[in-house]
Amino acid sequence: xxxxxxxxxxxxxxxxxxxxxxxxxxxxxxxxxxxxxxxxxxxxxxxxxxxxxxxxxxxxxxxxxxxxxxxxxxxxxxxxxxxxxxxxxxxxxxxxxxxxxxxxxxxxxxxxxxxxxxxxxxxxxxxxxxxxxxxxxxxxxxxxxxxxxxxxxxxxxxxxxxxxxxxxxxxxxxxxxxxxxxxxxxxxxxxxxxxxxxxxxxxxxxxxxxxxxxxxxxxxxxxxxxxxxxxxxxxxxxxxxxxxxxxxxxxxxxxxxxxxxxxxxxxxxxxxxxxxxxxxxxxxxxxxxxxxxxxxxxxxxxxxxxxxxxxxxxxxxxxxxxxxxxxxxxxxxxxxxxxxxxxxxxxxxxxxxxxxxxxxxxxxxxxxxxxxxxxxxxxxxxxxxxxxxxxxxxxxxxxxxxxxxxxxxxxxxxxxxxxxxxxxxxxxxxxxxxxxxxxxxxxxxxxxxxxxxxxxxxxxxxxxxxxxxxxxxxxxxxxxxxxxxxxxxxxxxxxxxxxxx
Numbered sequence: 001x002x003x004x005x006x007x008x009x010x011x012x013x014x015x016x017x018x019x020x021x022x023x024x025x026x027x028x029x030x031x032x033x034x035x036x037x038x039x040x041x042x043x044x045x046x047x048x049x050x051x052x053x054x055x056x057x058x059x060x061x062x063x064x065x066x067x068x069x070x071x072x073x074x075x076x077x078x079x080x081x082x083x084x085x086x087x088x089x090x091x092x093x094x095x096x097x098x099x100x101x102x103x104x105x106x107x108x109x110x111x112x113x114x115x116x117x118x119x120x121x122x123x124x125x126x127x128x129x130x131x132x133x134x135x136x137x138x139x140x141x142x143x144x145x146x147x148x149x150x151x152x153x154x155x156x157x158x159x160x161x162x163x164x165x166x167x168x169x170x171x172x173x174x175x176x177x178x179x180x181x182x183x184x185x186x187x188x189x190x191x192x193x194x195x196x197x198x199x200x201x202x203x204x205x206x207x208x209x210x211x212x213x214x215x216x217x218x219x220x221x222x223x224x225x226x227x228x229x230x231x232x233x234x235x236x237x238x239x240x241x242x243x244x245x246x247x248x249x250x251x252x253x254x255x256x257x258x259x260x261x262x263x264x265x266x267x268x269x270x271x272x273x274x275x276x277x278x279x280x281x282x283x284x285x286x287x288x289x290x291x292x293x294x295x296x297x298x299x300x301x302x303x304x305x306x307x308x309x310x311x312x313x314x315x316x317x318x319x320x321x322x323x324x325x326x327x328x329x330x331x332x333x334x335x336x337x338x339x340x341x342x343x344x345x346x347x348x349x350x351x352x353x354x355x356x357x358x359x360x361x362x363x364x365x366x367x368x369x370x371x372x373x374x375x376x377x378x379x380x381x382x383x384x385x386x387x388x389x390x391x392x393x394x395x396x397x398x399x400x401x402x403x404x405x406x407x408x409x410x411x412x413x414x415x416x417x418x419x420x421x422x423x424x425x426x427x428x429x430x431x432x433x434x435x436x437x438x439x440x441x442x443x444x445x446x447x448x449x450x451x452x453x454x455x456x457x458x459x460x461x462x463x464x465x466x467x468x469x470x471x472x473x474x475x476x477x478x479x480x481x482x483x484x485x486x487x488x489x490x491x492x493x494x495x496x497x498x499x500x501x
Contacts, residue, residue, distance in 0.1 A: 005100070008053050012097050015042045019090050026083045033076035039086065040069045046093070057109040058096055064116045065089055085119050088112070144237070147197060154191045155375055155467045159485050161187040162464065166487035188465075195236070195373065202269050202278075203231040205243045209251055209267065216255055223262040224255065230269030235276055236373035239350065243278070246343040250280040250366050253340070258282030258364055273394035274372050281365035287358040292318055319356070320344045343368075351468075351481045353498060379466050379494065380444065381486070382457040384434035390466060390484060390494045391455070397445045399460055404439045416443065416454055423454045426500050431479055446497050455497065468494060 019042055022035040029035075047062035065086070072078035092112045099106050115125045161184045168180040206228050217224040247267070254265045259282055268279045293307040296318050320340040343366075347354040352370035371377070379390040380399075407425065408415045414425040423445070429435045436458050444455040466484040471477075478499030486492045 004053065008049060009097055009100055011049065012046060012093065015046055016090060016093055016097070018042060019086075019093075023083055023086055023090065026078055027080070030080050030083065031077040036069065036072050036076065036078050040066065040073045043069065055096075055106075057106075058093075061089070061092070061109050061112055061116070064113065064120075068116065068120060081124070082119065085115070085125060088115065088125075147194075151194050151198060151375070154187075154194045157187045158191055158376065158465065158467050162466075162485075162487040163489055191376065195376065198237045198373075199234040200237050200240045201232050201234050202240070202243075202276075204240055205247065206231040206267060206269075208244065209247070212248075213251060213255060213265065216252070217259075220255070221261075222255070222259055224259055225264040227264065227266045228268075229266065230271075233269050233271050233276065235370075236375070238375075239276070239370060239372070242346055242350065246346045246368065247278070247280065249340065249343050253366075254280055254282040254284075254364070258284035260284060271372070274377060274392065275394055276370050276372055277367055278370065279365050279367040281363060283363040286360040286362050286364055287319070288360055320354075340366075348476075351470075351496070375468060377466060377468055377494075378463065379484075380463050381461040381492065382442065382444065383459045383461055384429045384432065384457055385436040387432075387434050388461065388486065388490075388492050389428070389432075390464070390492050391444060391446070391497065392481070392494065393463065395446045395448050395497055397447050397452070399442060399444050402441055402443050404441060414456075418445075418454070421452070423452060425454045425456055426497075427456045428479070428495060428500055429456070431500055448498055453497065466492075466494070 019039060022038050022042075025032050025035045026039070043062045043065045047059050047066060050056075050059035050062060068082065069078070069086075072082065089112060092107065092109075095107045098104075118125050164180045165184055168177045210226055210228070213224060213226045251265065251267070259265065264283045266279070266281045268281070270277045270279075293302075296302045297304050297307050301318060320343075344354045347368050347370070350370055352368055355367040355369060356364070357367075358364040378393040380393055380396055381388055381390050383389075402416060406416065408417070414427070416423045416425055423443075425443070427435075438458050442457045442460045444457060444460070446453050446455055464487070466486075468482040468484060471480055471483055479495060480493050480499075481496040482494045484492050484494060
């Protein structure tokens with residue numbers, strides 16, 4: 001629990017501030033029902049947090065304080081003498097948290113517990129004492145709305161930084177260039193610091209699931225070994241905020257339909273450069289591809305002819321179809337699609353990929369491939385038929401020039417002999433209506449999903465740190481992951497190489 005101590009201290013300090021505000025309200029109006037309910041709620045919350053952290057005495061004290069406020073909570077009014085005593089209880093909380101922060105001996109709870117028992121019997125206790133210990137100024141909490149505004153402003157500064165560098169290079173004034181480059185470094189440093197403020201460990205979400213899996217498994221009469229790997233990896237808060245729902249769907253799916261009576265579910269996070277891969281895997285019976293085909297035809301999702309041509313990689317597209325899920329009979333695919341369309345939609349919105357691998361008799365694995373941040377990426381800028389595009393640098397391994405005459409075609413697929421391998425080529429211009437007659441091409445070697453591909457482009461222009469903007473839903477396409485503003489102030493589309501497969 002040591003990892004959560006700072007969070008515990010910070011949370012209780014905030015609750016202490018709120019308690020003081022509400023108790024002051026109750027001193028003025030002891031029939032302020034909302035304030036009474038808020039005080040009760042806070043003591044209840046601190047009780048649960050204290051018990052989880054192993055602070056049994058504090059848990060016992062807040063539990064007894066709950067008992068004191070139970071009757072006022074029901075009546076909607078509180079005795080002024082009880083309000084006065086609750087200030088004393090808040091002072092004990094303050095002393096307790098101060099001792100934790102200073103790593104000193106924790107205050108004994110004997111006296112406050114004795115006072116609580118006296119108050120419960122209707123006896124008077126001495127409540128006047130020195131109070132109001134201030135929070136350390138280096139631990140001020142910031143509302144997320146303010147942090148988001150700061151984050152958005154730094155992103156706009158990053159765009160202006162690129163434009164300033166571009167303009168200073170065009171003007172060619174050495175003094176101006178020096179000032180702009182210095183300013184650009186400061187803007188980049190500011191952006192890095194703001195990004196670090198937004199980073200949170202995945203444990204923020206992951207720690208919610210062990211108890212949930214445990215309780216649900218017992219309810220279903222199953223024995224499940226639940227394992228978490230990679231919870232210490234940090235990602236942007238914008239990712240954290242939306243992870244809980246899709247992971248909850250996948251874990252319930254694994255428990256309900258992957259595990260029969262006994263098995264293992266693993267929640268794994270792995271960082272790959274500027275992306276994060278989060279997987280939910282079970283060692284159950286896997287998904288029967290033949291049964292998927294049969295059920296998809298039965299529900300008129302695909303035709304019998306399409307079913308014969310269905311490849312394994314197409315199984316996810318079928319399973320997440322809203323009409324696919326069925327609970328008519330228990331099988332390796334019954335209910336498998338429930339919630340997966342929701343997961344897929346969330347992942348798409350984040351600019352990620354939703355992947356599935358399964359093997360009958362061995363298990364199923366769903367993977368969310370997501371960016372670490374939705375805001376800033378390093379990208380390579382290239383041109384196709386006079387149009388500029390960006391490719392995230394985390395996909396790129398290297399680049400080289402090649403003449404089209406050296407390309408080979410085998411079974412309608414273009415290949416290029418590259419060192420000791422044959423590199424499959426992809427012409428994004430054919431998909432984007434940006435074909436050109438240039439014979440000398442710039443090849444960008446990409447690696448993703450465990451494979452290497454060569455992107456055929458006209459010319460590589462620059463390597464740039466760009467601010468990612470979301471595309472309008474009407475302009476969504478598997479080829480694009482977002483857009484940005486280039487250094488000259490013109491928009492530029494960011495490509496997702498996985499969409500060209």
